[in-house]
Amino acid sequence: MPEFTRRDIARGVALLGTMATLGDGSPLFAEALDAKTKAALALVNPELLSIARKEAAWRNGPPLTKNYLNIRKQIDGSVAPPLPDIPFAKHSIPVGKGIPDVIIYVINAGGTKRPAILHTHGGGFVLGSARSEIRPKQEMAKALDCTIVTVDYALAPEATYRVSVEQNYAALKWLYDHAATLGVDRKRIAVMGESAGGGHAALLAIVARDRGEVPVMFQCLIYPMLDDRTGSTRMPPPGIGVIGWDVPANVFGWRSFLGQQPGTATVPVTAVPARTKSLAGLPPAFIGVGSIDLFVDEDITYAKRLIDDAVATELHIVPGAFHGFDGAGADTSIAKQFTHAKMNALRRAFGEQSV
Incomplete structure (x- = not known):
């Protein structure tokens, strides 16, 4: 056992x-x-x-x-203790539109015009917390010499996309508006997320493009959850999406997030990155996913659509890797290679050299 x-x-x-x-x-x-x-x-x-x-x-x-x-x-109950040498601060910021204020954690603020990442955590839209991301994002901020803001957006099913998307955008706008105080370069703000957080990051890039207030310069999407039709009207091939996040969990996550059954013609386009009609004008992207991850097909399709719409896109597919492999197997060489590729993509986006 x-x-x-x-x-x-x-x-x-x-x-x-x-x-x-x-x-x-x-x-x-x-x-x-x-x-x-x-x-x-x-x-x-x-x-x-x-x-x-x-x-x-x-x-x-x-x-x-x-x-x-x-x-x-x-x-x-499993949150790792924060690093003592990388500062972080908790803030509650207003969202407006009748939506509750949102908690954010600002990690590694200060310095002189550092790049910044607006981070949204994973968990299938129904799990996860920004607090659990403090330690890993301290490590990332230290390695990249950047500031990271991770958002404790409202989870579904208690709140649908109408709440969490606006909370994430409010956090992005706050980061942009307070860039000078935080020591952040307004021209080097990226969005990033894993799994459902990758879906949120993709939505955030789209919303930022459409509202024209915050110039997001890069999107780092780690096995992003992009299409409500996966598992509802489009079934994965045999062997795909069995280890880790699977079809029943995915249908539940999307149904909770949307507030309705996924995969139907009535699903709102504004809630689903893959349903967005045009991806033109979005920031350059890094998309990483395992070859047996439930999201592999939708992520490949999204990367192709970005490329077809003239968005510079790097697609990294890891053979034989399942959903969340880089966290569960962080000490393996295959996970380290994946993380190295992700970190170098961010370095290049920030105008720095790969290592």
Whole structure:
């Protein structure tokens, strides 16, 4: 029977959202793997196989629809302590339009015209928190010598996209308006997110383009959740989207975010990056995803559409990698290579040399 550590939980659950628990909070494991899972495991990069088996062991637990509140509690209880040498500050900023104020964490402010990243966390629109991102974003801010603002946007199903999108935009606008005080270069502000946070970052780039108030210069989308039709009206090929975030979780996440059934003709275009008619005029993009991630097809399609609309785009596909592999398997060489590519894409966007 596999054993999970606190580190496993902290790295994986915020993005994958697939951990199951018994009523007393103890882990529930599946000793036997079904044929679908076995077939998917055969596609996993060998370096990630032991991690994938751990992820697969959670599959027979309570579905996300019934367990997301428990998972939120586990995320809150697994937050890594912040680094003592990289400052961060908590702010509550107004949003307006009858929408509640939003909490943000400003990391590594100060200095002289540093680049900045507006970050939105992952969790399928229903999980995750900005507080859990403080430590990893301190590490990123230190490595890039930049300022990062991570947003504690309202989660679904308690709040739909109408709330969270406006909260994220308010945070971006606040970062831009307070650039001088924060020591940020207004001309070097990027958006970034993972999974649902990648979807939010893509939406943020679109909203910023359409409103014309904040000139976003780059979008870094890590296995972004871009299309509500995945798993609802478009089913993935065999072996895709089995390890980690899967079809039932995806349908629940989108239904919660949209406030209606995903995949229908009535889904609002403003809530779904993949439904945006034109991507022309968006900032350059880095999109990274694993080849057996549920989002691989929608991410490839989005990258192609960006390219077709004359948006400079780097698409990085990792063979045999599943959703959230770089967090769950951060110590593997394949995850380190992926992270290295992501960090260098940000460095180049900021006008600095790759390392």
